[in-house]
Structure formats: C-alpha cells, structure tokens
Amino acid sequence: MPNPGPSDVDQLAEDCAQNALVAILDRLRDFRGDSRFTTWAYRFAINMALVANRREAWKSVSLDALLAQSGRAWRFEAEALGGDPEQTARRAEAWKVVQEVIDTELSERQRQALKAIVVEEVPLDELVRHWGSTRNAVYKLLHDARWKLKTRLEARGFTPRDVLGLFGGAR
Amino acid sequence: MVDPRVIERLLRDVSETEAEEISCSECFDLLAPAVELDLGGSTSAPVLLRLAHHLRHCAVCREEYEALRDFLRSEPEA
Numbered sequence: 045m046p047n048p049g050p051s052d053v054d055q056l057a058e059d060c061a062q063n064a065l066v067a068i069l070d071r072l073r074d075f076r077g078d079s080r081f082t083t084w085a086y087r088f089a090i091n092m093a094l095v096a097n098r099r100e101a102w103k104s105v106s107l108d109a110l111l112a113q114s115g116r117a118w119r120f121e122a123e124a125l126g127g128d129p130e131q132t133a134r135r136a137e138a139w140k141v142v143q144e145v146i147d148t149e150l151s152e153r154q155r156q157a158l159k160a161i162v163v164e165e166v167p168l169d170e171l172v173r174h175w176g177s178t179r180n181a182v183y184k185l186l187h188d189a190r191w192k193l194k195t196r197l198e199a200r201g202f203t204p205r206d207v208l209g210l211f212g213g214a215r
Numbered sequence: 216m217v218d219p220r221v222i223e224r225l226l227r228d229v230s231e232t233e234a235e236e237i238s239c240s241e242c243f244d245l246l247a248p249a250v251e252l253d254l255g256g257s258t259s260a261p262v263l264l265r266l267a268h269h270l271r272h273c274a275v276c277r278e279e280y281e282a283l284r285d286f287l288r289s290e291p292e293a
Contacts, residue, residue: 090286120222165274167275168239180239183238204229
C-alpha cells in the first residue's frame with residue numbers, strides 16, 4: 045500500500061481476515077486432505093490480502109486511459125537489441141509477424157490485455173476488476189493471444205528457439 | 216517505443232506457451248499441497264511441475280504462491 049496510515053493497515057487487515065473467513069467457510073467442503081488444513085486455509089487469507097493490496101496500489105490509475113490506443117502500444121525498432129545486420133533483419137521480420145498478428149488477428153480485448161499486463165504491468169486482478177471478469181477468463185484471453193502469436197511465428201519459420209535467440213538478452 | 220525488456224518478456228512467454236495450460240482456479244486448488252511439497256524438498260513432484268508453468272506466466276498466482284511459501288517457512292512449527 046502506498047503511504048498507509050496505521051489505521052488504514054488495521055482496517056485492511058480486518059477486512060481481509062473477515063473476507064478470508066467467509067471464503068474458508070464457504071469452501072470447507074472442498075478440503076480434500078491433500079495438505080494441512082491450516083495451509084489450505086491460509087491461501088484464502090493471502091489471496092485476499094494481496095488482492096486488496098494491489099487494489100490500493102492501483103486505485104488512482106485510470107485503466108480506461110491506460111487501455112486506450114492498445115493497438116499502437118507495440119512500436120519497436122529491431123536495431124535496439126544490437127547484433128549483426130543479418131540478425132537485425134531477421135528480428136525485424138519476426139517482429140513484423142508479431143505486429144501483424146496483434147493488429148489483425150487478436151481481439152480488441154486481447155490487445156488491451158497484452159498492453160495492460162505485459163507493457164504496463166497492471167496486475168491481472170486489476171484488469172479482472174475493471175472488466176467485471178474473472179481471473180480464469182483474463183488468463184485464457186492472454187493464453188489464446190500467446191498461442192496465436194506462437195503458432196503464427198512457427199508458420200512463418202520462426203521456432204521458439206529462434207525467437208528466444210533473436211529477442212533474448214535485451215538490456 | 217516499447218522497452219526492449221518488455222519485448223523480451225513477451226516473446227519469452229510466447230515461446231513457452233503450451234496448447235493447454237492450467238487455469239488460475241486450478242492453480243489455486245493446487246497451491247496448498249504444492250507449497251508443502253516444495254518446503255519438504257520434493258521439488259520435482261508432478262503437482263509442482265504442473266504448477267511451475269502457470270506460475271512462470273501468471274504474476275498474481277506466482278506472488279500468492281511465494282507469499283504462502285514464505286509465510287509457512289517463517290512459522291516456528293514448519
């Protein structure tokens with residue numbers, strides 16, 4: 045939490061504890077005994093606390109403004125990563141595929157999710173909250189976008205190893 | 216212009232993407248046994264391997280896994 049007062053922390057802790065207790069009681073029948081009960085229960089408290097902390101840290105950020113212009117988020121110069129002319133040319137070619145997929149094959153939501161989470165490092169929870177969605181749905185959105193990028197790159201002759209070799213080791 | 220480190224992060228994630236990946240809910244369900252196995256030294260247990268890929272690609276789940284692990288590690292009885 046940015047600059048919390050003692051009472052803010054106490055209130056947040058109390059809210060999280062109550063929410064965690066409700067979640068534990070609600071999901072009690074799901075405990076299968078494949079861990080200690082306390083470990084199983086603690087994860088609810090940790091989840092609540094971290095979600096609340098992220099909310100506090102990002103509450104003054106306008107995600108609407110941040111998500112705008114998602115399509116223009118990906119300007120990149122292949123020369124920026126150095127290397128010989130042949131490597132730079134191949135990198136530019138691969139990046140052209142990436143840009144093409146982002147611009148023409150991903151949905152607007154996928155473009156926004158990539159920009160928010162990958163470029164702006166918005167916590168996934170915050171995007172979930174902003175969209176009134178679920179973690180699973182947003183994770184799937186991103187997974188499908190990554191999969192599309194991977195398969196299109198492979199179709200154009202760029203294996204995962206090629207891609208890591210061309211773009212890895214950025215400073 | 217995008218920071219080259221962002222590009223590296225994106226393309227590393229893309230390169231490691233698998234056709235089927237577990238969801239955040241499935242990850243949450245596996246957290247407790249996985250953390251206990253991790254703390255017990257069973258780092259190659261199947262459940263941990265299954266989780267590892269998701270945790271590499273989901274920062275919020277990874278943060279919760281590490282927080283639970285660090286919390287249990289600090290418990291006197293752990």
